[in-house]
Amino acid sequence: MANIIDERQSALRNLMEENGIDIYVVPTSDDHASEYVGDHFKTRKYITGFTGSAGTAVITKTESGLWTDGRYFVQAGKQLADNQTILQKMGEEGVPTVDEYLTDQVKALASVGKKPVIGFDGSCMTATDGYKYQEMVAKLGGHLVTDLDLIGQLWEDRPALPNSKPWILTSEFSGKDTLDKLADVREKMTEKKAKYHLVADLCNVAWFLNLRGNDITNVPVFMSYLLISQKDVTLFMGEEGKASDILTSEVMDYLSERNISVKPYDSIYDVLSEIDGDILLDEDFANYKICNSVSKTVKIINEAEPEELMRATKNDTEIANTIQAHINDGVAMTKFIFYIKKKMGQISEDVMEAVAKEEVATGKHIGFPEDEPLTEISAAECIDGLRSEISDYLDLSFGTISAYGPNAAMAHYSATPENYSVVDPRGFLLVDSGGHYKTGTTDITRTIAVGPVTDEEREMYTRTLQSHLRLEYAKFLEGTCGVQLDMLAREPFWEVGKDFKHGTGHGVGHILNVHEGPNGFRWRINGMNSIQELIPGMITSDEPGYYEADRYGIRIENEILCQQAEKNEYGQFMNFKPLTMVPIDLDPVDFDMLSNQEIAWINDYHRQVREAIAPHLTGAALEWLEEVTTEVTID
């Protein structure tokens, strides 16, 4: 009863009452619509108790609800169990969307003669959503209250705003100077007839400036805005008079060499209120308060920030470095899988002999200790440790997912010291992990057979592999889009009436958010925004999977680089180069299901892995690699 969350919501309702607010909306967002947010911005978690990365809370005078997606139904169910917040399972039949719910609520208020008032913190709501709510209440004579951060008023021990010190990604790592990027951006501004351009997406700011920070866990960005005109560039960052607290003299010099001036972060609103020409910005990243600061006489050109597509199309330096990052990452992952297979008794006698010989010769035990069971946690610690030893390692690119058996059926499962599984010698261990290095960012999933698998598991693992390979080895004409190629990955599942309920792939940021757009592989088309052709230089994940609730989960993920293939009378063909260099477990494959072409693809991929990784391994690990990447022949 005296639940802390219910108490907080009760206090919030008092504040709502004081301020004449009927409904208060708390999205998961910082001022920049970041996918992941710093602790300071976890207001939705504060008011609901739900800790997942995605969700929206809506509090009315009598109800409170949390909307989240399928990844989090189980977790949110547990976390909301003790308080009165209703879990709204997005996408389930009969569950209203946030917008539908709000529409019903405001109509109900209007029907009893009230002019509905929706409140939210205008700096943590995208302009797109803010305008939508504005229209919703305006129709009924109501209005919005957006200048109050009510959660902030309640939250006593709120974490401070993040304020990491950015560092410079020098030209041998960035490949293109900010001034060259500026020329490209200004060309786009001219094309769009924009006198000004606001960069609100933190990944775009970091990419443009060739700076990286540490304001968000696993996403090396820093809280800032960039305002670009045809004449000057201003970085909005830090507190008034305290720029030197977060900008080192090296970074200050770097910026001033490029004629980039620095103003306090909070002054963006005043500056925007005084601009005198049309401004290009993306209302899906710029917040409601930002867009309302712009004078009504100025036209907002609401389009994707041009940096997004530029950023997604990696330059030659980024590509060459990323290839190297994947080799280093691949060596760590290869050792890791070898250790798992060894621990679970899944290596051949030949390799076992090599292990024994090496252990005697070096006097060191290889891999996991023998006297402790393998657990999801110890597996994650092992791969995280191997990555951290890589010379230019910066951080994990996301929290390692190490999920055994039924746990792998939960797409965003996270083992904790309080709640984890021991790995038994049967079925699959799924490990989805990656690192940020100065050379680039990785994201890889392997599903490892830790013992015998069932016939069904074997069939579905093989279909997942077919799906993965058909996309990785696709050849296609210039102009083909991710929503189209996704068919190739769906076919092995759809043909038997199965599916996986996530995209097949996402763009991969370069030492930025590991998830980025506009490239991706999905099949649902939601307007032209979901349609992006593949362009050489784009790096996208290829990660089909299959999940049987409470039983098992499978996913196989490589990152693949779009590149040009031959050009002929039919046009410019394109294909993919796999960047991830880690053997795929063939133990659970049903080779009878594979075509000769699919087997040729496996052999081609494993040849590339062997050539890339073998030079960096010795002893038993090398012997194991050579064995598991040996050419498969079918009679």
Next chain:
Amino acid sequence: MANIIDERQSALRNLMEENGIDIYVVPTSDDHASEYVGDHFKTRKYITGFTGSAGTAVITKTESGLWTDGRYFVQAGKQLADNQTILQKMGEEGVPTVDEYLTDQVKALASVGKKPVIGFDGSCMTATDGYKYQEMVAKLGGHLVTDLDLIGQLWEDRPALPNSKPWILTSEFSGKDTLDKLADVREKMTEKKAKYHLVADLCNVAWFLNLRGNDITNVPVFMSYLLISQKDVTLFMGEEGKASDILTSEVMDYLSERNISVKPYDSIYDVLSEIDGDILLDEDFANYKICNSVSKTVKIINEAEPEELMRATKNDTEIANTIQAHINDGVAMTKFIFYIKKKMGQISEDVMEAVAKEEVATGKHIGFPEDEPLTEISAAECIDGLRSEISDYLDLSFGTISAYGPNAAMAHYSATPENYSVVDPRGFLLVDSGGHYKTGTTDITRTIAVGPVTDEEREMYTRTLQSHLRLEYAKFLEGTCGVQLDMLAREPFWEVGKDFKHGTGHGVGHILNVHEGPNGFRWRINGMNSIQELIPGMITSDEPGYYEADRYGIRIENEILCQQAEKNEYGQFMNFKPLTMVPIDLDPVDFDMLSNQEIAWINDYHRQVREAIAPHLTGAALEWLEEVTTEVTID
């Protein structure tokens, strides 16, 4: 020099001069943007000499050009060779589009101080294009002249306007009464907030009224408009006071029973000038003059005519009848292929014996005469004749394409008595043909090996078959679009750096234009208009092909019906039912290239063909059918 076309263009330039017109544009169109037009409307042919179905002529004071697409480069090249019109090959590198050319021309005029004037017949230009040209000249201070049909002024022996008498497609053939369709349309009008709705697409008028006519060769429609309000429905058709010339008393009664009034065709402009509420129309079908007739105070809601999607989604009666139409059509096609194979000595000894026995027993020769060579023309006459004998036959759905060897590489080749090939006993004869029946419309292509084929021909025939089957047997989730499924059909070509330069399929009209939208299989995405999900009841052709210029052409076409498959936790799955029931020639197949699944698909399709067609055949033809549809087994 004294070429008739050049003389006509010279006379046109005099008229342009008299009327102050700098550039005159002549598209291929009637007042309804029909794909095919009646002879009266063939103004572009009159002024250029080019007889193809698609193209645009632009005449300036010093130049004349004809824009047409890849289907017609060869034909147009020959037909323009003797006059001064320049062939502009659309889509070739370095060739300007019509719009680019016009832009250059008007800018050149403006650069010498002239206010450019573009002229065209406003009733034969879509509003979309007309507005584009209007903007083009207005920017430079120029204007349009659209109220003059200059070609009409020149054309002395111009064919009369078409005036066929419509007939009623009774309910056992239409499946849904006009009044029920009207309720659906009015619901859409309410949704779109339209007080009025103009139906300009002739196929939509015919579908809505359950009437068919004969104003365009192979397209059973009639020149008319329909104006629908929430209160009444008016059909605009025929000349003032002469409705009875084209509307039989039966049709007049039929219309008046449904409260549909009739006004003269030409009065549509006056009526539109007086409407007092917003009107839903499609500016890609409504002509420029139509849209300019609407008062400026009335808002034009420019969207696809709602009838288009309703028409494309066939009702149960239409589907059941179409299945029957395909069986009748399939019997004719099966006999035809048998006759071709027999004539070219491509039948087994067993079947030859059955032929001999039947010929002795009946005293009748089977198939093509022995003493004349098989030609493209005699082949076409044979299949056209077989179709015309079908009980409810109405017309061909398009001119039969019968193309041997290199001729088949031209997508729209048409053999003529002056120019045709004899069929030699090697390579392929491609026959693309179809009929309109009271039960429905067919469109089928078979490529028949008339003798040995080369290894390359065998490989590409097999790839075409793979492409065809992968689409026909696809299973997919509800919401999947044609631009996505097209990937499955492209893959067998793209993987070897080949392609075919046409869509894989088009919607098929029901006793209307054999080509219709919005469904289709194409891969190029041109805005959201090119994106249409597959809906149960849609009938689409599945016709991949492969063409080697001057050597050979291959195409395999079935019509396939979208239908629901199982619904489960992943959603509603869909698949296709093949409607076309005609054996596919397996003689030129390389079975080593096929997967077990592809062979299973061939066997499944041929089982369906055998079960549908065998009951309608006897004697040698039946024996042949059974032999060529025998289950294929691979060891």
